[in-house]
Amino acid sequence: MNYIVTARKWRPQRFEEVVGQEHITTTIKNAIINNRVAHAYLFTGPRGCGKTTTARILAKTLNCLNVKDGEPCNECEMCQSFLNLQSLDIIEIDGASNRRIEEIRTLRESVKYAPTKGNFKVYIIDEVHMLTTESFNALLKTLEEPPEHTIFIFATTDVHKVPLTIISRCQRFDFRRIEISTMKNHLRKIAESEKIEIDDKALTLISKKADGALRDAQSIFDQVISFSG
Structure with a gap:
């Protein structure tokens, strides 16, 4: 059975393919082109509007070997390892099931180590608002003094549940409902x-x-x- 649902089959692999969020994708592409990538991003907005997809494209682009005009090539070794779910330098974490302080302490320890092959170790934490207060506090120190090789991308549908101390240390992008x-x-x-x-x-x-x-x-x-x- 080879059927793939439309949402997966048509998931964007480049910034230009992200639907209805040009105000965000253009800004991020320009940051990549001009080498002005932040150490932490916060993607907020309603469900199903492209937050996690954009986070994945950003993570992939940061480690792509042949970036052109701020877009990933999707063909190099680094892009292919990510597309095949084999990348060791791009770590996706579900905030809902990894919300305890023990998991965040483990993350803080892993942040210290350099990337295996890519330019950056990129941590994508989805539903970040689900972390406990203790977990946010543990994460705060890393955000204050992040290693040069580490990028955090947080995604949330409930930004009001994210502490202001975390928000203030991220570049925030608000995703819109698609027209x-x-x-x-x-x-x-x-x-x-x-x-x-x-x-x-x-x-x-x-x-x-x-x-x-x-x-x-x-x-x-x-x-x-x-x-x-």
Whole structure:
């Protein structure tokens, strides 16, 4: 069974492919081009709008061997190791299941070590607001004096639960709900590429139902196609 859901099959691999967040992707690309990458980023916004995807593209680009115009090549050894889930220098952590202080202390110890192959060790902590107060306090010292080779990217849907002491040490980017017209155009592009016939009214209804979350729109799109046979 080789079927892959639309959200995974069409997950962006370059900044230019991220839908509806140009104000963020342009800024990050310029930072990479001008060698002005921060040591910590905080991506906030509603679910399904591209926070984790953008974090992964940023992490991949920072270690890419052939960056061009701020975009990853997706072909070099470093990009391929990440795409094949084999990179040792890009660590993804789920804040909900690794929220205790013991896990953060382990992370603090690993931060001390240099990257195995890449330029940076990049830690992506999703749902960072789920960390305990003690965990945030333990993380704070590392953010105050981060090793040169370490980059943190935090993602959250509930930024008000993240301590101000953490927020103030990050570059914050607020992701927007994706506009209906933008989402509709993207779904139409997918349908045309997959040779799926779907009328304009259906795409409009799907886009409205998704309430600004592209991932939800893609899931509803899959359900509609399955229902239609």
